[in-house]
Structures are given as structure tokens and as C-alpha cells.
Amino acid sequence: MAIVTQSSKLGNVLWPTLAWVVALIFFFPIFWLVFTSFKTDADAVKPEFLFFFTPTLENYTNMTENYDYWRFAINSVITSTFATLFALAVGVPAAYAMAFDPSRRTKDILMWMLSTKMLPAAAVLYPMTFLTKNFLGIFDTHFLIILVLCLINLPIVIWMLFTYFKEIPKEIIEAGKMDGVSLWGEIKDILIPLAWGGIVSTALLTFIFCWNEAYWTVRLTTIDAATLSKLIEGNRAPEGLFFGRLAAVSTAAIAPIIILGWFCQKQLVQGLTFGAVK
Amino acid sequence: MKFSGTTALGLTLGIASASVAGAESLTIAIVNNGHMINMQSVAEAYTADTGIELKWVSLEEGVLREQVTSDTATGGGQYDVINIGMQEAPIWGAAGWIEPLNFGAEYDIDDMLPAMRNGLSYEGTLYAAPFYGESSMVMYRKDLTDAAGVTIVDNDSWDNVRAAAAAIHDPANGVYGVCLRGKPGWGDNMAFVTTVVNSFGGAWFDADMRPTLDSDEWKAAINFYVDLLGTYGPPGSEGNSFNEILALYNEGKCGMWIDATIAASFLTVDGVAYAQSPNAGNPVGANWLWAWAMAVPTGSPNSEAAHDFIEWATSKAYIQAVADHPDFGWGSVPTGTRASTYAHPEFQAVAGFAAAEMAAIESAAPEATDLKPYVGVQFAAIPEFPEVGTAVAQEIAAALSGAKSVDEALAAAQSAADAIMVEAGYY
Numbered sequence: 001m002a003i004v005t006q007s008s009k010l011g012n013v014l015w016p017t018l019a020w021v022v023a024l025i026f027f028f029p030i031f032w033l034v035f036t037s038f039k040t041d042a043d044a045v046k047p048e049f050l051f052f053f054t055p056t057l058e059n060y061t062n063m064t065e066n067y068d069y070w071r072f073a074i075n076s077v078i079t080s081t082f083a084t085l086f087a088l089a090v091g092v093p094a095a096y097a098m099a100f101d102p103s104r105r106t107k108d109i110l111m112w113m114l115s116t117k118m119l120p121a122a123a124v125l126y127p128m129t130f131l132t133k134n135f136l137g138i139f140d141t142h143f144l145i146i147l148v149l150c151l152i153n154l155p156i157v158i159w160m161l162f163t164y165f166k167e168i169p170k171e172i173i174e175a176g177k178m179d180g181v182s183l184w185g186e187i188k189d190i191l192i193p194l195a196w197g198g199i200v201s202t203a204l205l206t207f208i209f210c211w212n213e214a215y216w217t218v219r220l221t222t223i224d225a226a227t228l229s230k231l232i233e234g235n236r237a238p239e240g241l242f243f244g245r246l247a248a249v250s251t252a253a254i255a256p257i258i259i260l261g262w263f264c265q266k267q268l269v270q271g272l273t274f275g276a277v278k
Numbered sequence: 279m280k281f282s283g284t285t286a287l288g289l290t291l292g293i294a295s296a297s298v299a300g301a302e303s304l305t306i307a308i309v310n311n312g313h314m315i316n317m318q319s320v321a322e323a324y325t326a327d328t329g330i331e332l333k334w335v336s337l338e339e340g341v342l343r344e345q346v347t348s349d350t351a352t353g354g355g356q357y358d359v360i361n362i363g364m365q366e367a368p369i370w371g372a373a374g375w376i377e378p379l380n381f382g383a384e385y386d387i388d389d390m391l392p393a394m395r396n397g398l399s400y401e402g403t404l405y406a407a408p409f410y411g412e413s414s415m416v417m418y419r420k421d422l423t424d425a426a427g428v429t430i431v432d433n434d435s436w437d438n439v440r441a442a443a444a445a446i447h448d449p450a451n452g453v454y455g456v457c458l459r460g461k462p463g464w465g466d467n468m469a470f471v472t473t474v475v476n477s478f479g480g481a482w483f484d485a486d487m488r489p490t491l492d493s494d495e496w497k498a499a500i501n502f503y504v505d506l507l508g509t510y511g512p513p514g515s516e517g518n519s520f521n522e523i524l525a526l527y528n529e530g531k532c533g534m535w536i537d538a539t540i541a542a543s544f545l546t547v548d549g550v551a552y553a554q555s556p557n558a559g560n561p562v563g564a565n566w567l568w569a570w571a572m573a574v575p576t577g578s579p580n581s582e583a584a585h586d587f588i589e590w591a592t593s594k595a596y597i598q599a600v601a602d603h604p605d606f607g608w609g610s611v612p613t614g615t616r617a618s619t620y621a622h623p624e625f626q627a628v629a630g631f632a633a634a635e636m637a638a639i640e641s642a643a644p645e646a647t648d649l650k651p652y653v654g655v656q657f658a659a660i661p662e663f664p665e666v667g668t669a670v671a672q673e674i675a676a677a678l679s680g681a682k683s684v685d686e687a688l689a690a691a692q693s694a695a696d697a698i699m700v701e702a703g704y705y
Contacts, residue, residue, distance in 0.1 A: 042546070045525045066318060067336075126348060133354045140356070218341055222305060222356050223333050234336030237310040238465075239520055239540055 059248030164198030371405030411614030455510030464667025
């Protein structure tokens, strides 16, 4: 009995300590990034100034005055928001159909959708550039970026929603049908309220994926639709150590998503575990 | 009458404003190096005078190449002015992807360093104007070599360089004898490695453009490089390129660094001295030649205005404007492009590396020779080179890290390069 109590006390100390250590290791790059953003470029590369330095807002001033941060930020908000909304608008009915009215091919379709994520993006870079620029004339537009972000995240959206919807008893939907509820009513009045937590988790994760996407947003834009990913990418210098300004740009780019994640931790964990945590 | 820089700037801007009245804005793709960042501030005067809005698209070097390549190849007209390097300029000029450049008499093209002009031309026609240029040289800590009783001279022998590195190597006190690029990439480790191979009498290709990576010269050069950097370099050198070594050097951890001359303007440690790149007696030499240049892609809807902008941004007047700018000065002017820059006493006063840099650029030999049947010092000006260089770079880095022997790495490199050249239809 005494051994069990002692072991339990040890566990009470050990596991939280371990969790804190792991959390601090994961948090250190963010901490370093934020700290560096308040250093001059010269101080940013000197190890002796890791913790003790004279803070400056020079990098942030430079970022807003010379790099037009707000234009990139607004583009990120527009493209991520609309891509998420469109992905949900397509994903909810698709997942509903597959969860409550599956066919023999449903599993194959789900696997096929997931397999599209396995295509290397670089393989279609040239056709995408050529088609969007020379044929469709939509290169560097919000429409194109929203479309691309929506499509590349759609498989994940459908899979996540499908997983949530599968956990809703089929009988509830059938009861609604027997009461004469229309298809739209089933989705609006029964499905969405019951799966609201899952839909929010899916929306949050999709928004984060859209915000962080860098391959296509860098390559399919020039100025008009360029997002924060492009601003960060452009601040990497092959010859010169401009870590202070790069850190400021990166901090400003990730800050909105970190704040969003902070307030929505519960939903994010639920989303990341695909509904396994209830 | 004294023809001041301000007068020259005003005259150039006046000419520019008179001739480009039709364009409202220019989209300019640049890499985010220091001189390009400064240009965005200096160019506010250009906008004020011409009324042309300049839209800067700052891109990472690899992404810029990728995006500009796809844009020019598809005739997209996405950019009006693009930053390109010396490797691309003659190839893209020959392919018709960029427009030939012709400037007025005031531009004084004869002031442009001949090596730069030749390197950015194809069949005698200039296709890109150099914004800043560089060669490579030895940047060593004279306080350390003096204390160790060794000397490093211009075009020293590699044996002496190795001996000097051994003498100043003091890892217990955090000082490594030599810092060199080891990070894989055709513009990273292979830039330096190619110059070593050149100086050992080797070349990338023979007269039939067959790779010669399994030759005795390559084996000798790579064995020397791996031994030098492995023995006297900092740990983890296979992850170091320009920026990583610059940080190490400024922390006082490198006794010697052989790299781009532009690095000299970023060094903050005391006691740095310069010497021309080592050489094993080969006529090709071991100093490279590179320029970040500006070109007008074919298909630019504002071609005329783009030409005028380049004429201004690569002129003597622009250099004077940087020198006169309250945030910059002569220590920040773009170097390696014009002889007149090096003649300025104000520049000489603040740039202790000026004479060494100019000598390095002037002595670089990019021309094709019997020994090296292609244009370029640290690269070959052929479209396939980035692919070949990247494949070989991985093998050399593997040899440096000890994952493979030099012979194994070169055999694999030869095989990969051979496959690329066969597929490209060279033989």
C-alpha cells in the first residue's frame, strides 16, 4: 500500500515535470523567434545577446513601412477564410452522403480522395502556372488561391467530417426522415447541431492549414494575392544575416494563428485526433 | 564644372522620366540580399521623379529562379524586371527569354568591369546589367597568423594554405583553422569545390561535354578539400554555406575563410586581411566570378520603362545616390560592377577590401579554354548545370560527412552526371 502511494506521488511529480520539459522544448523555437524579432540584425547573430540585449521595434517598423505587412496579412485572412468556408460547403454534404447513405464504392472514393494528397505538388507546377496564367488568366488572384487552398484541403475536410458524422446514430437521421424533414432540414436542423463541435474543429484546422500553406501561395502569386507565406519566403537572404527582420516578419505572420490556437485548444485537440477524444 | 553625383542622378532621372511616361508601374523580382533591400529605399527618388510605382517582389533565391524560369518560359509577362545571376544570363539570352540591353552614352558601359560585361553577354550582346558582382578570395585573421608565425600570400599554394590552417587551428579555444562551404547545392558547396578542382587542373566536362568527375584531378581536389575541411574545419561543415560561415566568422571562430568577396563588407571582427585565392599553378585559377544582375524578360508589357529602370539602377549615378543617402553611405554601395566605384577615394577609405576584390574580379577567367571547354568558373553555363551540380553536390557532402569515401562519392557523382547529360542529348 505504501509503495503504491509513493509511486503515485512520484508519478504526480514526474509526469507533469516531463510534460513541462517537452512543452518548453517545443516552445523554445517560438520563444527564440519572438526574442530575435526585437533585436537588431547585428545583435541577432551574437550568442552573447541571446537573453540580454537592448530591445528595438526597428524590425517591426521596417516591416510595416517597407514590406507592406498589412497587404499580405489581409490576403491571408481573405484566402484562408473563404477557402475554409468553401471547403466546408462542399465537405459537409459530401461527408453526410458518405456517412449516412454509403454505396459500395464509398470506401474507395474516400481512399481515392486521400490519395490525391500523395501527389507531389512540384509535379504539376508547370501545368498549373501555364494554365492559370496563359489559359485562364487567373494567376495571382484571390479566386485562384482560394480555389487551390480549398481543393488541397478538401480530402482532409471530408475525412474529418465523415469520421464525426459516423459517430452520430443513424436512427436520429432516420427519425427526422420519418417526420418528413427535408434533406436540407436534416443537414441544417439535425446534423449540424449534433456535429457542431466536429465541424468547428475541422474549420479551425483547415483555416490553419490554409494560413500556413506555402508551396502554392508562393508560386501562384506575384503581388495582388500574395499571402504572409510569400512575405516570409522573400525575407530569406542568401547573402547576409538579416535574422532580426526575418524573425519579425515570421512572428507577425504566425501571431494570429497562435492566438487563434490558444483560444481554441480544446477544439483543435479534438480535431487533430479525428474525433477519437470525446 | 564639377559633375557631381547628384547632378548625374538628376540627369539620369530626367532622361528616364522623359522617356517612360507611358508606364504606371513596374513589377520587379529580386532576391533579398542587402544591396537589393537598400535599393528599395534609394529608388523612392526614382518613383518621385518618374511617377512610376515600383512593385517589389522579394523571393528566396531558389524560388525566384523557379518562378522567373516558369514565367519567362511561358511568356507570362508577370515581371518587368528580374534579378538573375551570371549562370542564367547567357543561357536565357541565347534562348530569347530576356531582351538585349542597349543604353545611352551617359551610361558609360566601358566603365563596367570587363569580366562582368563578358559574363552577362551572349555573342557580344549584353543581356543583363550587373547590380553587384563578386569574385572569391581568402579572408584570414592576420592577428592569428601573425601569432602562429605563418603567412598567407596572394595565389598561395594549397599546401601552404593547409599549413596555415593547421597552425592557427585551436578548437580548444573555439577557433577553427579554416571555414569553407560544405552545404550541398550547386551554388553552395560546389561553387567553392569547383574552384578547387579548377586549380588542380580539373573541369566538369571534356571537349565532348562528357562529365570527368572520375578523373585524377577531381580525386586529388576532393581528397584535398575533404581532408582540409574535415581536419581543420568546424564540426558539421556539411551544413555550412555563406550565411552559416559568416555567423561563425563574426563570432571569431574561423581563422580563414575562402568565399565570395561580398562577405568582406559584412565582417565585423578585427584583424581581417585579404589575399587572392590559392592556386596550384593552373591558368584557370581558383577565384570565381558571379553577379546579381537585372534583365527584362521577353513579354514584359512595360519593356521600355523596364530598360530605363535598369539603366538607372546600374548606373554610376545610382552608386552615388547610395553613397549620398542618409541611411547608407560609401560603405553600402554595390560593388564589383564599375571601375569608377573603386576609384573613389571615399570608397577606398571605408572598404579595406576594395583592392583585393577588384583584383579578384579582374583575374577571374570564365572563358572557355582547351582545359575547360565551357563558359563559367564555378559553374558551367549550360541549362543542365543546376541539375548536374545539385546531384554532385550531394555526393561531395556525403564524402565530407564521412558517409561515403571520396572514390565512392565521385563514382556516384560521375554516374548521375553522365545520366543527365545523356538524357539531355549531348552524346
